[in-house]
Amino acid sequence: MNPNGRDGLRQAFLNRKIDVSRGALRSAWRRRLRRLRLITTIDSLGRVNAAPVATCLRNNHHPTCYEFTMDARKHTSENIRSTAEFVVNVVPFDRAVLEKMQVTALPFPKGVNELEVAQLTAIPSKVVKPPRIGECLSHFECKVELDEAMARLALDDSR
Numbered sequence: 570m571n572p573n574g575r576d577g578l579r580q581a582f583l584n585r586k587i588d589v590s591r592g593a594l595r596s597a598w599r600r601r602l603r604r605l606r607l608i609t610t611i612d613s614l615g616r617v618n619a620a621p622v623a624t625c626l627r628n629n630h631h632p633t634c635y636e637f638t639m640d641a642r643k644h645t646s647e648n649i650r651s652t653a654e655f656v657v658n659v660v661p662f663d664r665a666v667l668e669k670m671q672v673t674a675l676p677f678p679k680g681v682n683e684l685e686v687a688q689l690t691a692i693p694s695k696v697v698k699p700p701r702i703g704e705c706l707s708h709f710e711c712k713v714e715l716d717e718a719m720a721r722l723a724l725d726d727s728r
């Protein structure tokens with residue numbers, strides 16, 4: 570296997586280990602990893618997708634609103650554009666869950682359920698169709714409200 574080829578890079582990514590055994594390092598990683606969220610969506614055929622995001626921000630309290638940045642060609646973006654729904658899953662500082670989360674970041678073909686591949690548990694949401702993740706601490710079930718100006722920006726970004 571070519572270590573610089575696609576398979577080599579994928580293996581190196583999966584083999585990455587984070588040493589969180591020492592106090593200061595542990596709290597630095599805790600701060601950094603605390604911001605991680607897993608976004609679950611479904612596509613127009615109802616197939617589940619999951620991807621980690623580090624850019625997720627709660628930008629309003631009442632009503633609760635979340636924003637994050639993602640390339641318009643990613644499945645998460647495509648799904649949200651077609652269904653206008655997603656779930657923000659808050660990832661715990663737990664090695665086993667963080668390692669599973671890394672697996673969901675791999676570039677699987679469209680339609681592959683990353684929750685199944687990563688062995689994370691899908692549980693039904695209460696108001697939206699994408700599932701919540703059982704291993705996550707809390708979940709925010711979100712609906713997109715696009716105004717005309719935002720829709721135009723999103724379309725510009727996908728070109």
Ligand SMILES: Cc1cc2nc3c(=O)[nH]c(=O)nc-3n(C[C@H](O)[C@H](O)[C@H](O)COP(=O)(O)O)c2cc1C
Binds near residue numbers: 621637639646
């Ligand atoms: C820890 C972590 C954080 C990430 N944060 C982001 C992010 O904020 N925005 C983004 O576009 N991609 C981010 N990625 C990369 C996506 O998760 C990755 O491209 C994923 O394959 C997208 O999946 P999808 O095509 O199924 O939506 C992150 C990856 C990891 C491992």
